[in-house]
Amino acid sequence: MALRSAEQYIESLRDGRTVYYRGEQVKDVTTHPDIRVAIEHAAGDYQLAEDPRYKDLMTYQDPETGEISSRYFKIPRNAEDLLKRHEMILTGTRAGHGVVPIIKEIGTDAIFALYIIAKKMDDQLGSHYFERVQKYHQYCRQNDLSMATAQTDVKGDRGLRPSEQEHPDYYVRIVDETKDGIIVRGAKVHTTSAVAVNEILVIPTRALGEGDKNYAVAFAIPANTKGLKMIVSPFGSVPPSDFHHPVSTHHRLMESLTIFDDVFVPWERVFMKGEWQFAGPLATTFVQFHRFTAISYKPPLCELFVGAAELMAEANGVKKASHIREKITQLISYTETVRALTRASAYECRVVDPGIAVPDTIITNIAKYYFASHYHQAVSWLQDIAGGLLVTGPSEEDWLNPETRPYIQKYLGGAKEISTENRLKLFNLIRDLTASDFGGYHEVLAIHAEGSLEAQKITIYREYDTKPCIEFVKRVAQIRD
Ligand SMILES: Cc1cc2nc3c(=O)[nH]c(=O)nc-3n(C[C@H](O)[C@H](O)[C@H](O)COP(=O)(O)OP(=O)(O)OC[C@H]3O[C@@H](n4cnc5c(N)ncnc54)[C@H](O)[C@@H]3O)c2cc1C
Structure with missing residues (x-):
């Protein structure tokens, strides 16, 4: 079996990695009060693979070795594989109460891409990258490793190419080469889960010209490699009360500024x-x-919005109001449009050399763009249904104080079908998801994570074949060349 337990995963992070958080170096990330939350959240992925209810979905039998492995490592060969991957990510995110675990998803996304490009490079340039990618993939699978992908460079002046920047390290680059490997310098930013994984994969963030040759670098290193430093972001940070913040006290992601201070990478x-x-x-x-x-x-967070809107409308006694139904209907349409497009992009996949199924690019980008460009609107529908108590309600301490609780109990009730306590719990959930530090983090994540809005629009326009539409117009308008 090529599977680790959640405990083995957590233990493996005690490896002497260099991590800074809020001005201090962290000796052991697994016991740090904030970072521990992100790690325990991520460990949920390993727990699901052990759970008899989910193990068929979360694992597969490797065709070469016969070993039972995490399904994240399965190379998608067809639409069915992509749909299973979608289902697995959905299940992990529901278990994370709307927060994706993301300790194998993004790493395997990079491995699949590396397979395709390594094959192209080997075919066209006579290099030998494919075999290296294959060996690395098998190593991660057999050891059931967790991985982050550091793609986004710090980038400096966005209008300049890497080699034109004020200093040469705004993009990660090769600074030296020895008989055993290369030395790299630079920094990547926003690296989700770097602090909670075993391996960091690094790939370029943009197209490059010949003058940017040294920036064309892709590699993988263990998270405790000498010279690798992570400055972990505290934003969306862990709040003290799980009464006020039922999700974010237990589930969160952490990003880091990931610095490569002359890091050695062996050739393999x-x-x-x-x-x-x-x-x-x-x-x-x-x-x-x-x-x-x-x-x-994305869908599990949207599902939480739909369910919270329904219950909150009931608690406020406004469920039958036409404008409330209209907003809940919009939330349902939002959720199901994202889900349907995701499934469609799997069904419409194309299989590329070396036999890897790639989800349909246009549909995938439309789905991501649609989700991101409507997210703030979805938040506003939910907040509108809930009312202002989202940010003006009493504290947990006042709820627990026998002197003040009876007043809260009496005056903050809503429709009699839902108790005051449950009504407060709904406010707490919606506040946590949309009107807290964590809620703000989600709004920025929606816009920027996996590429800002313009990146999707550029891809949609570039990939879409408008010629048939143009020919159609010419026929209908009787335009002859
Ligand atoms: C929560 C979160 C998690 C993330 N996780 C990861 C991760 O795990 N790994 C990873 O590699 N990255 C990750 N990212 C990075 C994400 O992909 C980037 O945030 C995104 O690509 C935008 O880059 P940026 O933040 O540098 O913003 P910028 O690139 O500075 O974008 C700001 C604005 O400038 C515009 N812009 C930028 N350059 C140009 C240009 N040349 N011409 C015209 N307009 C331009 C953009 O369209 C945007 O409107 C994450 C981001 C977030 C928010």
Whole structure:
């Protein structure tokens, strides 16, 4: 069996990695009061693989070795594999109360992209990357490792290419080469779960020109590699009360500024070195898988919005009001449009060399764009139904104080079918999801994670074949060339 337990996963993070959080170096990430929450959330993925109810979904039998492994490592060969992957991500996110675990999703997205681009490089340039990717994939699968992908560079002036920047380290680059490997320098930013994984995969963030050759680099390193430093972000941070914050006290993601301070990477872990023509294709191929992961983990949060809107409307006695029904209907349509597009992108996949199924690029990007561009609107529908107590309600301490509780009990009741306590719990959930530090984090995540809005629009326009539409117009309008 190539599976680890949740405990083995957590234990493996005690590896001497260099992590900074709120001005201090963290000796042991597994016992740190804030970081521990992100790790225990992520460990849910390992628990699901052990759970008899989910193990068929969360695991598969590796065709080469016969070993039972985490399904995240299964290379998608057809629509069915992609639908299973979608279902697995959905299940992990529901178990995380709307927060995706993301300790294998994004790493395997990168591995699938590396397979496709390594094959192209080997075919066209005579390199030997494919075998390295294959060995690395098997190593991660057999050891059931967790992985983060660091793609987004810090980028400096967005209007300049990497080699034109004020200093040369705004994009991760190769600074030296030895007989055993390469030395890299630079920093990636927003790296989700870097602090909670065993391996960091690094790929380029954009297309490059010949002058940017040294920035065309892809590799993987263990999280405790010498010279690798993580400055972990506290935003969306863990609040003290799970009464007020029923989700974010137990489930959260953590991003880091991931610094490569002259890090040595041995050859067997180098997957691109200077092949600048392939940097753009690697970046976009990764994104094709990664946006499918994105839209796969969005529906559980939307489901929470729908359920909370229904219960809150009931608690406030406004369920029959036409404008409330209209808003709940909009929330349902929002949720189901994202879900339907995700499934459609799996059904419409195309299988590319070397036999890997890629979700339909246009549908995937439309789904991601639709989710992101309507998220704030969805939040406003839910907040409108809930009312202002989302941010003006009494505290847990006042609820627990025998002197003040009777007043709260008496005056903050709503429709008699729902108790005051349950009404307060609904406010707490909706506040946590939409009007807290964590809620703000989700709003920014919706807009920027997996690429900002414009990135999806650019892809949709670039990939869509408008010629048949143009020909159609010419026929109907009787335009002859
Ligand atoms: C919660 C969260 C988790 C994330 N997780 C990861 C992760 O695990 N790994 C990872 O690699 N990345 C991750 N990201 C990064 C994410 O992909 C980026 O935030 C996104 O691509 C935007 O990049 P940026 O934040 O640098 O913003 P910018 O690129 O600075 O974008 C800001 C604005 O400038 C515009 N812009 C930027 N460049 C140009 C240009 N040249 N011309 C015209 N307009 C331009 C953008 O369209 C946008 O409107 C995460 C982000 C978030 C918010």
